[in-house]
Amino acid sequence: MDKKLLVxxxxxxxxxxxxxxxxxxxxxxxxxxSAEPRRLGNISKETEYALNHFxxxxxxxxxxxxxxxxxILVDHNEFDQSVxxxxxSHIYMVVDHHRISNFQTTDPLYYxxxxxxxxxxxxxxxxxxxxIMIPADVAGLMxxxxxxxxxxxxxxxxxxxxxxxxxxxxxxxxxDINTYGLAxxxxxxxxxxxxxxxxxxxxxxxxxxxxxVKAKIAQVNTADINDVMSRKDKLEKVMQNGINSLNLDLSVxxxxxxxxxxxxxxVLGSRSDLIEKSYSVKLENNTAFLxxxxxxxxxxxxxxxxNV
Amino acid sequence: MDKKLLVxxxxxxxxxxxxxxxxxxxxxxxxxxSAEPRRLGNISKETEYALNHFxxxxxxxxxxxxxxxxxILVDHNEFDQSVxxxxxSHIYMVVDHHRISNFQTTDPLYYxxxxxxxxxxxxxxxxxxxxIMIPADVAGLMxxxxxxxxxxxxxxxxxxxxxxxxxxxxxxxxxDINTYGLAxxxxxxxxxxxxxxxxxxxxxxxxxxxxxVKAKIAQVNTADINDVMSRKDKLEKVMQNGINSLNLDLSVxxxxxxxxxxxxxxVLGSRSDLIEKSYSVKLENNTAFLxxxxxxxxxxxxxxxxNV
Numbered sequence: 001m002d003k004k005l006l007v008x009x010x011x012x013x014x015x016x017x018x019x020x021x022x023x024x025x026x027x028x029x030x031x032x033x034s035a036e037p038r039r040l041g042n043i044s045k046e047t048e049y050a051l052n053h054f055x056x057x058x059x060x061x062x063x064x065x066x067x068x069x070x071x072i073l074v075d076h077n078e079f080d081q082s083v084x085x086x087x088x089s090h091i092y093m094v095v096d097h098h099r100i101s102n103f104q105t106t107d108p109l110y111y112x113x114x115x116x117x118x119x120x121x122x123x124x125x126x127x128x129x130x131x132i133m134i135p136a137d138v139a140g141l142m143x144x145x146x147x148x149x150x151x152x153x154x155x156x157x158x159x160x161x162x163x164x165x166x167x168x169x170x171x172x173x174x175x176d177i178n179t180y181g182l183a184x185x186x187x188x189x190x191x192x193x194x195x196x197x198x199x200x201x202x203x204x205x206x207x208x209x210x211x212x213v214k215a216k217i218a219q220v221n222t223a224d225i226n227d228v229m230s231r232k233d234k235l236e237k238v239m240q241n242g243i244n245s246l247n248l249d250l251s252v253x254x255x256x257x258x259x260x261x262x263x264x265x266x267v268l269g270s271r272s273d274l275i276e277k278s279y280s281v282k283l284e285n286n287t288a289f290l291x292x293x294x295x296x297x298x299x300x301x302x303x304x305x306x307n308v
Numbered sequence: 309m310d311k312k313l314l315v316x317x318x319x320x321x322x323x324x325x326x327x328x329x330x331x332x333x334x335x336x337x338x339x340x341x342s343a344e345p346r347r348l349g350n351i352s353k354e355t356e357y358a359l360n361h362f363x364x365x366x367x368x369x370x371x372x373x374x375x376x377x378x379x380i381l382v383d384h385n386e387f388d389q390s391v392x393x394x395x396x397s398h399i400y401m402v403v404d405h406h407r408i409s410n411f412q413t414t415d416p417l418y419y420x421x422x423x424x425x426x427x428x429x430x431x432x433x434x435x436x437x438x439x440i441m442i443p444a445d446v447a448g449l450m451x452x453x454x455x456x457x458x459x460x461x462x463x464x465x466x467x468x469x470x471x472x473x474x475x476x477x478x479x480x481x482x483x484d485i486n487t488y489g490l491a492x493x494x495x496x497x498x499x500x501x502x503x504x505x506x507x508x509x510x511x512x513x514x515x516x517x518x519x520x521v522k523a524k525i526a527q528v529n530t531a532d533i534n535d536v537m538s539r540k541d542k543l544e545k546v547m548q549n550g551i552n553s554l555n556l557d558l559s560v561x562x563x564x565x566x567x568x569x570x571x572x573x574x575v576l577g578s579r580s581d582l583i584e585k586s587y588s589v590k591l592e593n594n595t596a597f598l599x600x601x602x603x604x605x606x607x608x609x610x611x612x613x614x615n616v
Contacts, residue, residue, distance in 0.1 A: 098416055100419065103412075106609075107610055110421065110423065115416035302414050
């Protein structure tokens with residue numbers, strides 16, 4: 001690969017999208033390629049905490065790519081979650097842990113996906129496969145991504161491999177998983193400085209469910225659901241604006257209590273019935289409590305898809 | 309994985325599709341899963357030669373799957389090259405070396421793809437990764453697939469990794485690559501017993517080029533192009549029937565000279581101009597000579613896509 005590879009995760013980047021970009025760019029550089037991490041949006045307070053803790057800089061913002069760009073997608077594959085014009089660039093590699101959808105290439109490519117809790121768990125394997133040592137700071141950031149995606153191993157997306165990988169990364173980075181992990185997750189739940197617009201874009205995905213329902217599913221983590229619910233009226237106004245401007249059939253905000261592993265949802269749009277049907281709940285004032293639901297990937301998107 | 313996994317390659321199976329299915333089913337069984345290889349059509353004379361040589365049985369035919377089936381796709385991912393109803397089954401894993409297109413899942417999955425010449429080259433890596441020994445007969449069959457897909461390392465799809473993997477598999481199976489390889493390829497070029505219908509389905513792919521041009525691109529290998537061209541009138545009749553029944557915009561037969569690495573093409577359909585434009589040739593009586601063109605994947609599909 002003569003040209004520079006740009007490495008990035010999904011829009012509204014979470015800690016895994018940022019950590020995977022940095023770790024993959026490092027790996028490619030060690031393999032003799034020129035590679036740089038990028039981000040497709042503002043980082044969260046959780047990610048900021050992790051980057052500060054391990055003294056790693058924030059990747060540059062990327063807003064669009066051209067057909068001359070060689071890119072590596074990490075932590076996503078769906079074009080509508082990716083950078084503008086991604087379909088016209090040259091996709092050199094994908095490393096991901098999500099379903100495959102709205103994705104296609106003209107040429108054969110490297111594609112590694114596994115149904116594990118975190119992209120960084122797969123990246124750890126690629127470092128091992130290629131016999132490349134992971135420096136302590138990068139290892140700490142990769143550990144942060146696993147803690148974030150698995151909510152300290154409590155999410156149903158968490159696999160044994162995520163846990164054993166996190167333990168190895170904790171050794172390399174000399175980190176106490178529980179102490180550091182709780183502090184990092186807590187840093188991510190300080191939502192007071194965000195506007196409602198920002199809250200709804202902290203970790204949001206646009207998905208088309210069953211080829212028909214255009215939906216935006218946003219998620220915020222909190223230690224206190226009531227704290228976020230006190231802003232419900234303003235949040236609903238912003239969600240309604242999004243429905244109008246993006247022509248959505250469904251807009252969902254998952255407010256996830258990371259201590260007790262439940263979510264409160266706010267739901268708007270002509271297909272709000274899909275949430276009621278999927279979880280056998282009745283929305284009252286556009287909201288419902290979803291007991292035990294914490295994972296958009298494992299407990300929301302496939303359930304909505306099955307009920308559409 | 310409690311349920312049985314069905315493992316299969318693409319329709320009109322070539323040696324790689326059959327060998328990958330058998331090798332992957334063996335690997336999964338060693339990993340503690342219940343898995344069986346299947347085939348989606350008749351095997352070629354080349355594949356028959358390889359199976360006989362290494363004393364391995366022909367996999368059972370599979371014509372359709374249901375939503376209760378757990379499947380592994382090897383050597384393909386596009387749904388229109390796969391078994392009927394594939395989109396409703398549960399896709400557990402894909403191992404492939406083609407572009408990704410017309411493919412989607414509801415859930416996260418294992419997906420390993422690399423831009424190498426043969427699926428068996430990737431499978432060899434998976435055996436190594438999992439520390440599973442490859443028995444001599446399976447190794448011989450995997451070697452056959454690499455020889456077949458790379459035309460004894462002469463195809464532009466062939467990578468260094470295909471060659472080093474073939475050399476390792478030759479050691480394990482105690483096979484002389486050149487002697488065996490030429491004999492196997494030659495066995496595949498004896499086309500005399502096939503009807504024109506069969507010739508056009510020996511190794512055929514349905515593809516949609518640039519989302520608009522519905523095309524069937526068939527390929528036969530021969531040691532003597534004239535031998536196949538003497539059947540041109542009858543081949544054209546069958547191709548025209550296929551255009552009518554499948555509503556194709558383009559039907560192409562690549563007649564590939566495996567000794568000299570060139571192809572003669574027969575081209576029918578309303579978008580025949582795409583071949584003329586792509587290779588700067590003029591079709592005369594629906595045919596043209598394409599110097600140095602031997603790979604449908606690397607020298608035909610992407611070139612047509614770029615020129616559509």
